[in-house]
Amino acid sequence: MAQGSHGLMTTSKYAAGSLLSIADLPVAEVSAVLAETARLETMPQSERAKMLAGRRVALLFYESSTRTRTSFELAAKSLGATTTLVSDKSSSIEKGESLKDTGLTLRALGAECIILRHPASGAPFLLARETGLPVLNAGDGMHEHPSQALLDLRTMLTRLYGSERAAAVNAASLRGVTVVITGDILHSRVARSNAMLLPRLGAKVLLCGPERLLPEDARGLGEGVEIVRDFDGALRRACSEGLAVAMMLRIQKERLAGLELNLGDYIARYQLNAERLAACAPEALVMHPGPMIRGMEITGDVADGANSAIEDQVTHGLAVRSALLVRALGVGGFESVRV
Ligand code: CP
Numbered sequence: 001m002a003q004g005s006h007g008l009m010t011t012s013k014y015a016a017g018s019l020l021s022i023a024d025l026p027v028a029e030v031s032a033v034l035a036e037t038a039r040l041e042t043m044p045q046s047e048r049a050k051m052l053a054g055r056r057v058a059l060l061f062y063e064s065s066t067r068t069r070t071s072f073e074l075a076a077k078s079l080g081a082t083t084t085l086v087s088d089k090s091s092s093i094e095k096g097e098s099l100k101d102t103g104l105t106l107r108a109l110g111a112e113c114i115i116l117r118h119p120a121s122g123a124p125f126l127l128a129r130e131t132g133l134p135v136l137n138a139g140d141g142m143h144e145h146p147s148q149a150l151l152d153l154r155t156m157l158t159r160l161y162g163s164e165r166a167a168a169v170n171a172a173s174l175r176g177v178t179v180v181i182t183g184d185i186l187h188s189r190v191a192r193s194n195a196m197l198l199p200r201l202g203a204k205v206l207l208c209g210p211e212r213l214l215p216e217d218a219r220g221l222g223e224g225v226e227i228v229r230d231f232d233g234a235l236r237r238a239c240s241e242g243l244a245v246a247m248m249l250r251i252q253k254e255r256l257a258g259l260e261l262n263l264g265d266y267i268a269r270y271q272l273n274a275e276r277l278a279a280c281a282p283e284a285l286v287m288h289p290g291p292m293i294r295g296m297e298i299t300g301d302v303a304d305g306a307n308s309a310i311e312d313q314v315t316h317g318l319a320v321r322s323a324l325l326v327r328a329l330g331v332g333g334f335e336s337v338r339v
Contacts, residue, residue, distance in 0.1 A: 015134040021137070032333065034153075049080040054082075060114055062123075067317055068147070072136070074318055099118070100126065106131075151316040151317040156177065157174075178245070207227050207228070208228050235276070286302055
């Protein structure tokens with residue numbers, strides 16, 4: 001077992017406190033993140049602001065973001081950290097500087113943790129290896145978005161069972177819950193991270209979409225994950241088996257690479273609209289990681305309706321990312337695992 005850069009025990013070759021893949025977090029550690037999230041949320045702001053006082057956090061974004069970037073930044077600031085944002089559009093990345101050199105530069109400037117969004121799958125692993133710093137994966141290509149899966153989990157627990165059930169989890173916490181993830185699964189790091197996390201807590205995950213956006217070889221995501229093509233049937237099945245969650249995804253035009261879709265047909269088969277929701281899953285919790293394209297994968301009335309947890313997801317993102325920063329920098333509820 002290695003000792004991480006901040007004295008945390010780790011079995012990984014990356015710095016303790018890194019979050020590169022949701023697969024790296026055992027259920028007990030997921031539970032610890034949720035417990036710390038709850039603890040930070042009830043802490044007086046004057047105390048919160050001391051948690052990371054004097055610490056330096058860098059946000060390194062090679063792709064656009066509203067929710068992830070802003071919530072990590074606001075979370076770090078509310079904990080007292082100093083933050084700096086480096087984006088590919090306004091930095092020496094535009095001149096051709098490599099990810100490695102950008103990371104080493106941030107480390108030389110005193111960054112103690114880097115939050116990275118990058119279009120290349122696996123980029124956070126490279127950055128973590130080259131800098132030795134804790135790295136938080138804020139979305140890498142078509143690979144993963146682990147903090148999104150954690151905030152989605154907290155949103156589900158809170159909306160389905162109440163906030164008191166959202167501060168700890170075990171392998172049965174989501175037993176009886178079926179999550180229908182629908183849309184552009186092929187390009188979705190959100191779908192992948194959720195499909196890797198939720199079944200470990202007892203949920204069933206149904207991945208739903210047309211062949212082009214959900215190829216048969218998407219199988220192999222693990223136990224508790226199935227591919228279905230019929231959205232109405234999936235929603236009905238989710239309701240009949242217990243608690244239903246409809247998680248909608250945007251079609252990622254920027255990653256389609258020439259793939260043509262008949263949008264009229266797509267909307268007819270896969271759009272979550274008020275009629276479909278009422279007919280197939282009137283009690284379902286409606287989620288979307290954003291950004292949403294209203295009128296495409298979801299209609300405005302459903303997005304703004306009583307079943308929707310979409311704004312809750314954003315709020316939980318701020319809370320969960322606070323805990324991830326505390327974990328990355330080895331303080332708060334994560335101090336106890338220091339050696
Ligand atoms: N869900 C999500 O990652 O949103 P942003 O791209 O706005 O960060």
